């Protein structure tokens with residue numbers, strides 16, 4: 210028995226990186242997956258990967274910045290699978306990492322886009338998916354924030370947007386607790402996704418010590434996030450709501466050097 | 473399920489409550505389990521229950537506050553299973569909650585008791601067990617803290633001790649990262665155990681709002697904590713270290729009232745399925 214048997218999940222940005230990893234794992238745990246991505250080809254590719262392994266998936270072209278597009282995606286998903294009870298709000302981007310932009314040089318349109326793709330998208334998807342969850346008798350939401358949302362990060366807009374995701378997670382957990390909907394978020398650290406590797410290369414994770422920025426000496430994999438998301442969406446976490454889980458190889462806890470061993 | 477197959481786990485305080493729940497869950501997931509507790513009758517019963525369900529378990533009578541006792545326990549586990557890869561430090565008691573004592577009334581011995589059982593025990597166990605984890609190629613440490621360690625709580629010694637558990641967890645994660653040992657902790661909220669119920673009765677959890685202290689309207693169960701412990705002990709969390717996970721029904725997140733619904737833009741709620749209490 211999979212941990213998400215008989216569930217229907219929406220994953221935004223499921224065409225790449227962490228989103229794709231979640232789609233594949235959710236399906237392996239028995240969920241039917243609605244892959245909502247701006248890029249239909251990418252979403253279709255994820256769906257094909259799921260179907261190849263015998264899972265059920267539906268790729269839906271969706272722009273999470275546009276309410277009508279989300280409403281249509283929800284309608285298509287419900288028409289295909291009958292309900293929605295799980296949601297992963299995963300779209301997000303850190304534009305500032307590209308040129309190590311400081312706030313004085315940050316263009317207003319880049320600020321807006323960062324807020325919209327990381328945060329407003331979460332609001333809009335909740336707005337259209339939660340009513341379906343209530344109809345289904347409850348559900349669970351996992352938002353993908355970032356460690357940048359609760360520890361000093363170089364990128365100002367991104368950090369502010371992700372802190373917003375954490376706060377929104379707690380508020381929505383409160384608003385719909387009585388509807389049997391749990392809401393949690395995951396704070397990934399440096400991940401091995403196309404975007405993550407680029408950000409890493411630009412040094413945005415650099416801390417006290419350039420040589421050693423996290424306790425576990427590897428980049429996280431999409432699978433690491435997917436495991437945590439399965440836990441937070443499954444009944445295994447039925448007493449967990451309004452909280453955040455760091456999946457970061459210990460990078461935010463790393464405030465000191467690890468001295469060489471004497472003996 | 474076999475999420476902990478091939479692992480050997482020591483769980484302290486595993487004769488009762490949360491520790492027992494963790495021991496049962498670890499065994500269910502395929503781990504060999506050592507029940508380390510001071511209570512022989514209930515400790516043996518826990519080990520027996522695991523064996524009856526087809527799992528592998530031993531009981532070793534241990535006083536975690538005593539280094540010699542912990543050393544003997546470690547030897548007994550090595551003799552029985554030959555390795556230790558998971559350590560769950562679970563002992564702890566909110567001594568103050570029993571009588572709602574403030575710091576002026578807190579006695580020296582109550583202070584010491586609190587720290588010995590909850591924090592010094594971690595030193596005792598880690599000192600003996602980490603070398604064996606390193607020999608086995610690595611492992612995972614799961615410490616049981618409390619939301620009292622991160623949020624204002626009534627009990628002074630207990631919350632200071634539990635904050636210490638969070639801090640020591642991070643330090644362990646740093647110190648042994650290169651030995652492939654991860655360390656994380658769980659911060660439970662109000663859990664239905666003998667210890668938890670007596671604390672709740674004393675009203676130590678009453679928040680801003682007496683009738684609504686958590687988002688999920690039930691006590692947590694030892695299984696709720698055990699599910700999180702399995703996740704943190706297993707390879708599923710192999711990129712997670714030095715962090716803490718709240719299993720509190722949203723108690724920490726509840727800082728305001730939940731007003732009654734006035735707008736009717738949401739569909740009629742399906743009946744909430746019964747779960748816990």
Ligand SMILES: NC(=O)c1ccc[n+]([C@@H]2O[C@H](COP(=O)([O-])OP(=O)(O)OC[C@H]3O[C@@H](n4cnc5c(N)ncnc54)[C@H](O)[C@@H]3O)[C@@H](O)[C@H]2O)c1
Pocket residue numbers: 221222223224225226227228245246247248251271272273274299300301302303326327353354355356396397398399400401402403404405406408
């Ligand atoms: N990769 C990391 O190191 C890292 C670290 C911390 C947090 N995160 C967060 O994890 C999440 C996923 O990151 P990733 O690295 O996997 O991203 P990614 O860039 O690999 O994938 C993002 C996906 O979202 C889709 N998308 C973009 N705009 C969209 C829109 N308007 N509507 C619908 N879909 C859209 C893209 O087509 C793409 O498939 C983001 O929220 C990111 O901030 C990533």
Ligand SMILES: NC(=O)c1ccc[n+]([C@@H]2O[C@H](COP(=O)([O-])OP(=O)(O)OC[C@H]3O[C@@H](n4cnc5c(N)ncnc54)[C@H](O)[C@@H]3O)[C@@H](O)[C@H]2O)c1
Pocket residue numbers: 484485486487488489490491508509510511534535536537562563564565566589590616617618619659660661662663664665666667668669671
């Ligand atoms: N129950 C809750 O609501 C709650 C909430 C937050 C944190 N916690 C923490 O979870 C942990 C377990 O709590 P519980 O409620 O399951 O406790 P419990 O009282 O039900 O069980 C504690 C166990 O520890 C054993 N023990 C006591 N002294 C010992 C010693 N010196 N050496 C070895 N074993 C000893 C007891 O025999 C008993 O089996 C504690 O650290 C507690 O602080 C519990």
